[in-house]
Amino acid sequence: MDGIHDLGGRQGFGAVRRDTDERLFHSRWEERAFACVELLLGKGRFDIDEFRHAIERLEPVEYLTAGYYGRWLAAIELLLREAGEEPGRSEALSARQRRPGSRREVDRAPRFSVGDRVRARHLVRSGHCRLPAYVRGRRGEVVEVHPAYVYPDTSAARLGDHPQYVYSVLFDGRELWGDEAERGTSVSVDLFEPYLEDGGADPATPETARR
Amino acid sequence: MAALSRDDAEDHAAAPEVRVEALERLLVERGLIDPRRIDGIVERYATDVGPLAGARVVARAWVDEAFRDRLLADGTAAVQELGLDGVQMERLVVKANSDEVHHVVCCTLCSCYPWAMLGLPPAWYKSFEYRSRVVREPRRVLRELGLELPDEIEVRVWDSTAELRYLVLPQRPTAAAGLAEEELVGWVTRDAMIGVERDLREPAEGGGAR
Numbered sequence: 001m002d003g004i005h006d007l008g009g010r011q012g013f014g015a016v017r018r019d020t021d022e023r024l025f026h027s028r029w030e031e032r033a034f035a036c037v038e039l040l041l042g043k044g045r046f047d048i049d050e051f052r053h054a055i056e057r058l059e060p061v062e063y064l065t066a067g068y069y070g071r072w073l074a075a076i077e078l079l080l081r082e083a084g085e086e087p088g089r090s091e092a093l094s095a096r097q098r099r100p101g102s103r104r105e106v107d108r109a110p111r112f113s114v115g116d117r118v119r120a121r122h123l124v125r126s127g128h129c130r131l132p133a134y135v136r137g138r139r140g141e142v143v144e145v146h147p148a149y150v151y152p153d154t155s156a157a158r159l160g161d162h163p164q165y166v167y168s169v170l171f172d173g174r175e176l177w178g179d180e181a182e183r184g185t186s187v188s189v190d191l192f193e194p195y196l197e198d199g200g201a202d203p204a205t206p207e208t209a210r211r
Numbered sequence: 212m213a214a215l216s217r218d219d220a221e222d223h224a225a226a227p228e229v230r231v232e233a234l235e236r237l238l239v240e241r242g243l244i245d246p247r248r249i250d251g252i253v254e255r256y257a258t259d260v261g262p263l264a265g266a267r268v269v270a271r272a273w274v275d276e277a278f279r280d281r282l283l284a285d286g287t288a289a290v291q292e293l294g295l296d297g298v299q300m301e302r303l304v305v306k307a308n309s310d311e312v313h314h315v316v317c318c319t320l321c322s323c324y325p326w327a328m329l330g331l332p333p334a335w336y337k338s339f340e341y342r343s344r345v346v347r348e349p350r351r352v353l354r355e356l357g358l359e360l361p362d363e364i365e366v367r368v369w370d371s372t373a374e375l376r377y378l379v380l381p382q383r384p385t386a387a388a389g390l391a392e393e394e395l396v397g398w399v400t401r402d403a404m405i406g407v408e409r410d411l412r413e414p415a416e417g418g419g420a421r
Contacts, residue, residue: 007343008319008370016340016355024257024331029231035252036234039244052321068322068337073227076234094242102374103301130372132319134346146302149374166373168304182350185366190373 004060009134030069044098049156053128104163117199128156140171261330266399315406323371
């Protein structure tokens with residue numbers, strides 16, 4: 001979805017500051033919220049994809065102001081509220097145990113290989129999707145082919161695992177940011193197979209990918 | 212069917228302390244979590260899981276060429292040789308810095324991070340500033356974090372958008388030549404394994420993985 005969470009390349013944010021306070025949690029409620037979420041996900045009550053999608057669906061203002069664990073808390077509240085509104089869902093939640101992990105075997109070969117020129121599709125979806133907006137429609141090169149994983153787009157909507165191969169696709173800085181790109185920079189993004197199409201020939205193959 | 216939620220858990224005007232208490236009560240009542248496990252989870256991340264794991268991996272790779280090769284080929288399998296595996300790490304991908312290329316890790320969509328290797332991420336890694344800017348102007352962001360990279364060194368940013376988790380293998384400092392693996396562990400910093408630090412220095416007395 002085109003949510004506020006999709007921050008890659010957004011402008012206007014200020015300098016990155018190292019923390020003077022490196023504590024993992026700044027209050028007891030943050031610890032408790034963290035532990036509750038870990039236990040719920042660990043038990044397979046919710047999928048990580050449902051949880052991430054719930055964070056994405058928070059009101060933008062809340063997303064920006066609630067803080068990291070504040071977002072976790074609000075997302076779990078949202079999921080529980082929705083579960084309560086859906087007939088039979090509370091019971092299903094208590095019984096639910098998702099298969100552990102997200103790696104899955106599939107009986108087909110990956111569509112793309114290392115070295116292939118690919119284009120990130122211009123997917124516009126209101127649901128959960130792990131294709132960041134800043135690479136939509138952009139061309140890159142497959143630098144690694146990974147095993148198949150649960151497809152977040154269907155998993156977040158509780159429509160099944162539908163595992164897909166994942167590819168590390170390297171995009172040259174200029175392909176993403178044009179003339180404003182910093183020299184000699186590239187970004188690799190891990191993309192599920194349905195996010196990709198053939199890229200065709202392109203003279204602007206990142207030099208960095210050839211190293 | 213009774214609703215799962217309660218008014219007090221929904222009221223975002225309420226203080227987070229109150230909301231978390233309501234949440235916990237609800238989850239326990241519904242049998243969705245075991246309250247006895249809460250403290251254990253917090254304890255585990257506060258004390259057991261941290262960058263020392265990653266530092267051990269790096270130090271081993273510095274002294275053992277064959278291990279380094281295995282680590283770069285299949286990070287998950289290689290770190291298991293050191294008895295390390297577990298949370299948030301179905302597939303660990305290790306990227307080795309070289310004289311020509313510098314790697315840096317981020318997650319623009321949320322805050323994915325190799326917990327099993329580095330513990331929970333620092334606040335700046337989760338910040339909107341880092342997430343939005345490091346893919347677009349990595350050199351500038353690295354400079355803000357204290358790392359000035361010459362133009363000749365390529366910067367490659369790894370955006371963790373799926374379930375792969377990235378760890379940067381820093382170069383072995385020349386000043387650390389001849390040191391044993393156990394001593395080298397102390398030279399490795401968390402920030403170098405994220406990729407926002409590059410040239411490692413001798414640790415201060417008693418320094419562990421920093």
